[in-house]
Amino acid sequence: MATDSPVSKDNRELSTHADRLQRVKRAAISVFIIFHLVAIVCWSLPTNNLLVHFVKESVRPYFVWSGLFQSWDMFGPDPKSVNSYLEAVVIYDDGTSQLWSFPRMEVLSYTDRYFKERYRKYGENLQNNEFADLWPDAARYIARLNSTSTHRVEKVMLVVRWSAIIPRSDNTYDRGPWDVNVFYTYTVKPEDLQ
Amino acid sequence: MKLGFVSDAWNRFFFAPQSPTPVALFRILYGVMVIATLILLRPDWLAWYGPHSWTSLATIQKMEPGMRLNLFTVIPQTNAAILAFFWIFLASAILLTFGFLTRVNTIIVFLCLASIQQRNLNILNGGDTFLRLAGLFLIFAPAGAAFSVDRLIRMRRGRESSEIPLSSPWAQRMIQIEMSLLYFISFCWKIQGASWIHGTALYYVYHLDELQRFPVPQWLLTPTVLKLGTWSALVMEFSLGVLVWIKKLRYIILTLGLVFHLYLEYSLNVPMFQWVVLSAYVLFIDPADLERVWNWIRNRIATSPLKAQSASR
Numbered sequence: 001m002a003t004d005s006p007v008s009k010d011n012r013e014l015s016t017h018a019d020r021l022q023r024v025k026r027a028a029i030s031v032f033i034i035f036h037l038v039a040i041v042c043w044s045l046p047t048n049n050l051l052v053h054f055v056k057e058s059v060r061p062y063f064v065w066s067g068l069f070q071s072w073d074m075f076g077p078d079p080k081s082v083n084s085y086l087e088a089v090v091i092y093d094d095g096t097s098q099l100w101s102f103p104r105m106e107v108l109s110y111t112d113r114y115f116k117e118r119y120r121k122y123g124e125n126l127q128n129n130e131f132a133d134l135w136p137d138a139a140r141y142i143a144r145l146n147s148t149s150t151h152r153v154e155k156v157m158l159v160v161r162w163s164a165i166i167p168r169s170d171n172t173y174d175r176g177p178w179d180v181n182v183f184y185t186y187t188v189k190p191e192d193l194q
Numbered sequence: 195m196k197l198g199f200v201s202d203a204w205n206r207f208f209f210a211p212q213s214p215t216p217v218a219l220f221r222i223l224y225g226v227m228v229i230a231t232l233i234l235l236r237p238d239w240l241a242w243y244g245p246h247s248w249t250s251l252a253t254i255q256k257m258e259p260g261m262r263l264n265l266f267t268v269i270p271q272t273n274a275a276i277l278a279f280f281w282i283f284l285a286s287a288i289l290l291t292f293g294f295l296t297r298v299n300t301i302i303v304f305l306c307l308a309s310i311q312q313r314n315l316n317i318l319n320g321g322d323t324f325l326r327l328a329g330l331f332l333i334f335a336p337a338g339a340a341f342s343v344d345r346l347i348r349m350r351r352g353r354e355s356s357e358i359p360l361s362s363p364w365a366q367r368m369i370q371i372e373m374s375l376l377y378f379i380s381f382c383w384k385i386q387g388a389s390w391i392h393g394t395a396l397y398y399v400y401h402l403d404e405l406q407r408f409p410v411p412q413w414l415l416t417p418t419v420l421k422l423g424t425w426s427a428l429v430m431e432f433s434l435g436v437l438v439w440i441k442k443l444r445y446i447i448l449t450l451g452l453v454f455h456l457y458l459e460y461s462l463n464v465p466m467f468q469w470v471v472l473s474a475y476v477l478f479i480d481p482a483d484l485e486r487v488w489n490w491i492r493n494r495i496a497t498s499p500l501k502a503q504s505a506s507r
Contacts, residue, residue, distance in 0.1 A: 077383055118317040
């Protein structure tokens with residue numbers, strides 16, 4: 001009857017140990033996967049029932065910290081039905097004024113459109129009342145862009161212009177009249193221009 | 195019995211060793227996407243992230259409170275420091291693309307990417323979000339196990355043979371799941387909107403001035419075609435979210451998805467989004483098929499007239 005040599009016994013013990021370690025590792029990864037799958041699905045679903053809401057709120061600090069937050073609602077539930085763009089009325093300390101326009105994709109070259117698209121997204125958010133906290137910084141930035149040492153900006157007014165996309169009864173498209181709204185006015189302080 | 199079946203299926207799906215070539219190829223495409231994103235942002239690095247940017251760090255922290263992985267909160271708020279951050283980020287993305295110190299660079303790229311997104315959340319599109327999420331899971335993937343400088347070094351040192359070692363694909367699966375969720379959740383949002391159900395949604399999308407890119411033939415903008423297009427988009431999103439997991443349908447759906455995104459890339463100005471999502475399609479390709487394509491390319495190069503000419507000299 002053959003007996004195990006000490007070396008092969010050691011090898012067997014080592015491989016059992018490695019198997020056990022592998023199993024523990026796999027179990028830990030499985031827990032990680034299950035947690036993330038449940039959390040990500042609940043976070044993303046366009047519903048807010050009690051369970052989904054509970055999971056969302058529970059994982060919020062972790063998602064916000066780690067960057068796992070996500071939303072996939074592009075053009076949903078309905079796409080925008082108005083064309084809009086932003087401008088700023090810049091008033092100088094000598095009483096003169098000028099109209100400053102945010103980069104508008106439709107008037108840029110194809111290349112510039114690709115580089116400057118972030119301005120479209122930013123403008124879309126900026127004109128939304130929910131993002132009112134962005135307005136003072138935007139006004140200050142425009143003031144700095146348009147100021148010189150001899151020609152200082154005193155006031156910045158943020159303006160949105162919009163026109164509804166009106167479907168005709170024959171299914172063709174009509175552009176509504178352009179409306180305008182000054183949604184924010186900022187008085188520039190000297191320190192804003194530094 | 196049933197539990198055993200579920201457990202086996204789970205283990206097969208997430209842990210059965212497979213070739214890491216799809217995720218390695220994805221690493222290259224991912225790196226290129228990050229580099230392209232940084233280059234497109236380059237003229238506005240300081241405008242969006244500088245100390246005197248469109249949105250200050252303090253405003254973002256007020257609007258989006260809570261602990262966040264955001265390196266901008268610890269680096270000095272000076273133009274020089276911000277620019278140095280971006281150059282380091284770009285260098286790391288290049289190294290990641292080539293697969294040099296892959297693991298370290300997946301971590302650096304994710305940290306930097308998460309930071310620029312947390313620093314200015316108001317300029318992001320879905321492509322940015324997908325890059326961030328894929329970046330997180332890429333950290334855990336064997337992204338440098340193939341097509342990488344790391345592997346060449348390991349081979350030269352005799353630590354690896356010419357055969358690429360198999361590895362468990364769980365991190366790759368997480369990125370695949372993220373991609374299909376992107377489509378499926380998008381589908382769920384859309385079917386809640388009247389314009390998608392009535393078939394008028396694309397009518398509005400293609401009349402938004404700011405989104406248009408290259409001119410689209412007029413016949414594609416007729417109400418009937420736009421209606422069909424609207425419903426086709428829903429079918430595509432559902433298919434890419436759910437049916438893509440059925441092996442028999444996979445390549446057909448991915449091919450249709452490719453055409454779908456190329457058309458969107460041509461007609462709508464949403465930079466990088468289409469390419470970022472398309473880059474994840476390689477994760478759905480069977481490693482054996484990837485190998486076949488790779489061998490075919492190698493044979494073509496080996497038998498190209500140019501090569502034959504130089505061999506005859």
